[in-house]
Amino acid sequence: MRRDLYAAGAATALVTAAVLIGRRIQDTDHTLRVDWPPLLASWGPHMGPGTPAAVLVAAATVAYGPALAARLRWRPLLLTAWATSLAWTFGLALIDGWQRGVAGRLTTRHEYLQGIDRFHDIPGTLRDFTHHILLHSPDNWPAHIAGHPPAATLTFVLLDRVGLHGGGWAGAWCITVGATACTAVLVTVRTLAGEVLARRAAPFLVLAPAAVWAGTSADAYFAAVAAWSVALLALAVTRGSLTAAGAGGLLFGLTCYLSYGLTLIGLIAAAVLWLGRHGVRRRPMLLVAMSAGAAVVPVVFTLAGFDWWEAYRLLVTRYFQGAGGVRPYAYWVWANLACTVLITGLATAAGLRRTGTVLLRRDPADRGTGRLALLVTVAVLSLLVADLSGMSKAETERIWLPFALWLLPSCALLTRPRAWLVAQAALALLLNHLLRTGW
Numbered sequence: 545m546r547r548d549l550y551a552a553g554a555a556t557a558l559v560t561a562a563v564l565i566g567r568r569i570q571d572t573d574h575t576l577r578v579d580w581p582p583l584l585a586s587w588g589p590h591m592g593p594g595t596p597a598a599v600l601v602a603a604a605t606v607a608y609g610p611a612l613a614a615r616l617r618w619r620p621l622l623l624t625a626w627a628t629s630l631a632w633t634f635g636l637a638l639i640d641g642w643q644r645g646v647a648g649r650l651t652t653r654h655e656y657l658q659g660i661d662r663f664h665d666i667p668g669t670l671r672d673f674t675h676h677i678l679l680h681s682p683d684n685w686p687a688h689i690a691g692h693p694p695a696a697t698l699t700f701v702l703l704d705r706v707g708l709h710g711g712g713w714a715g716a717w718c719i720t721v722g723a724t725a726c727t728a729v730l731v732t733v734r735t736l737a738g739e740v741l742a743r744r745a746a747p748f749l750v751l752a753p754a755a756v757w758a759g760t761s762a763d764a765y766f767a768a769v770a771a772w773s774v775a776l777l778a779l780a781v782t783r784g785s786l787t788a789a790g791a792g793g794l795l796f797g798l799t800c801y802l803s804y805g806l807t808l809i810g811l812i813a814a815a816v817l818w819l820g821r822h823g824v825r826r827r828p829m830l831l832v833a834m835s836a837g838a839a840v841v842p843v844v845f846t847l848a849g850f851d852w853w854e855a856y857r858l859l860v861t862r863y864f865q866g867a868g869g870v871r872p873y874a875y876w877v878w879a880n881l882a883c884t885v886l887i888t889g890l891a892t893a894a895g896l897r898r899t900g901t902v903l904l905r906r907d908p909a910d911r912g913t914g915r916l917a918l919l920v921t922v923a924v925l926s927l928l929v930a931d932l933s934g935m936s937k938a939e940t941e942r943i944w945l946p947f948a949l950w951l952l953p954s955c956a957l958l959t960r961p962r963a964w965l966v967a968q969a970a971l972a973l974l975l976n977h978l979l980r981t982g983w
Contacts, residue, residue: 548894555893562882584982594638602969609747637759671849722764728771738912744956781820793837895954923950
């Protein structure tokens with residue numbers, strides 16, 4: 545326990561340094577482009593209608609979460625985890641009120657709903673998409689539309705087409721779908737590392753501080769799609785299911801067309817395939833099914849006229865035309881990790897310490913813990929690759945949600961879960977009540 549506290553203390557020191565040094569850089573050079581470094585947020589203590597609900601969900605999860613996770617049958621546990629995660633995320637979002645916390649989030653000038661009217665002719669818009677990415681191009685896309693492949697914006701276009709108009713429905717979609725990500729991670733952990741560890745991880749996945757940014761951010765929706773692609777691949781390789789293999793591949797292909805950076809989820813998917821290799825039946829057929837599924841979305845978009853590689857090349861140019869060309873890499877390459885502490889919590893810092901210990905000891909008698917440690921480690925490596933790339937300077941509190949989810953299962957290795965859950969809940973509640981976050 546003492547070493548766990550040392551790890552939490554080191555994580556706290558990292559965040560403190562990022563705040564103090566970031567404040568100095570921003571006050572003197574104005575190059576960070578955030579008001580409350582390392583977060584895109586501003587100081588603004590406040591309460592709202594979601595405050596009682598968020599506090600109640602946190603208290604109930606701390607008090608009853610570990611016991612319920614150990615006792616409930618598996619399928620009811622998954623449903624309970626999703627419902628509690630949904631309540632936690634909505635509660636935190638509504639601390640800012642319905643309009644600012646949910647309905648208005650995806651309607652600002654940088655967001656997806658600003659451009660859905662330009663998709664009246666979807667094939668034509670896809671063919672013309674890359675012509676509006678650069679900042680100096682005519683009618684350039686808002687930041688988030690330009691910064692993602694068009695499947696992201698098309699999601700909201702389709703919601704609008706079926707009658708779910710406006711930011712309220714878009715926000716509810718992201719929160720509701722995003723909350724399923726915790727169940728996808730639980731399915732994966734159970735499949736690869738065993739049910740006991742999955743049950744231990746459940747309360748930490750539910751009560752993640754990341755929910756502050758999952759409600760309301762499209763990245764929560766992206767995280768869920770990516771997580772389910774990994775979960776289905778885990779089921780495919782352990783059960784020999786061609787259906788799961790094809791569906792997992794299909795969702796992975798969609799993931800790559802929701803966000804360019806989420807191609808790195810492929811590293812986690814590869815780890816899942818490797819961990820499940822001993823249980824694979826019909827391996828060649830599974831690989832064919834996965835590949836066929838993964839090809840569907842890229843083929844559809846390519847035939848429609850969208851060039852993924854050209855769009856990414858133009859996006860890199862646009863990135864350095866704007867804030868990406870101003871924000872100092874020397875600060876953000878480590879301050880991004882401080883953002884990760886804030887979205888995963890001090891419990892995860894302690895859990896990652898234990899993960900490292902498990903890898904170093906390599907106890908062959910405890911295969912489940914070793915598998916969990918390897919899965920979490922690959923997620924950390926994916927996040928580090930994203931960090932070192934230089935394409936994630938700031939705003940990683942939302943951008944890295946799909947990777948942060950896979951760090952949280954390390955908390956299954958902790959003792960005294962209730963104490964750590966208190967720390968997780970307190971961090972999320974303090975952040976949401978003291979800061980006005982940008983996403």
